[in-house]
Amino acid sequence: MNRIGSLFLKGLVVTIPVAMTIAIVWWFAATAERVLGGLLTEILPGGWYVPGMGLASAVGLVLLVGVLSHVLFFQKLFFWSEAWLNRLPLIKTIYTAIKDFIGYFSPEQQGQLSKVVLVTLPGQRYQCLGFVTREAFDDLPLPLAVDDAVAVYLPMSYQIGGYTLYLPRECITAVDISFEEGMRLAITGGVTRRPASPTPPAGMVSGTPEDS
Template structure:
């Protein structure tokens, strides 16, 4: 009886907590947009024209408008000039560059080779670590950090923000036919979530890296 009650309670927790956490994040983002943009709208519009939620709508509209403008050549050029200035500022270039590269990596529109899902073989064992191939050319790094044919792989941690960047021989890395989103979901949930990859033999990177 006690075990049945415990299992029932655990099932409820596992059902409710992901939903509550997701809703909390969505509400927090919406409230933040409303607080910031809503305050600006209140200062511009008269009190009877403003209604709660206008800030959130304005935020969505602004993001959509930026997306449309970025499709024009002139705006893209202006953005590139502003980005170059940001990337010349100490500290700012580190933070901005890291955030930009991270979101660009996991963007559904990204077509770059960086971020391919791979499995890294642990020498002397049958263990495999799932990660993301970040760089195949390490020639710009100090010679002490790599050898010919080595690659850089990022290994995220489960259930927390963080991970390790490891340098390994290309022969120890095998491509995995997963999308980046599927692999990240699999890693962050310690294997509890993530679509199964389709069949097909996996080929070592040794022949293509080096």
């Protein structure tokens, strides 16, 4: 029974992420087809609508929003809309949490947090995983009490918050992992594991067949 339970749990570990990914993609496609597809059916002449146009319209709409986010007028419009949402107590909490979580995986954020480090606080032996966000402060009026300071963001597990510490460079140690892997480690509390390297088949040495 223990063996069966162990196999079942391993099956869940493999199945759940795949199932959730498929469910999210399916929900996005179904919603796009239902909402935008229905709108296109009403707008287009009879017989012009082809299944899949709603999904294509949704993808195009998201790309359009990405393009408009670089236009100053629409940047101000997005800012005003966000400021209005931040005035609503419950909506503010949900919106901010979702925005912060998704924002970690944006190209701009990955560029800013590309350096993954381990932080060792003075006088302590434990270490925290963090991301360097700034290494120069000449343009900021911050009276930092340390020399050669760096700003390091320490996210909490499961993205319930985080702290930004201004530390001397000697307190950090660079870690040779990608931003995505570092963020997975931080958000999941270290539960995630690096995939093991595949074992070469018998008769293979360093990818070269052994001589017969």
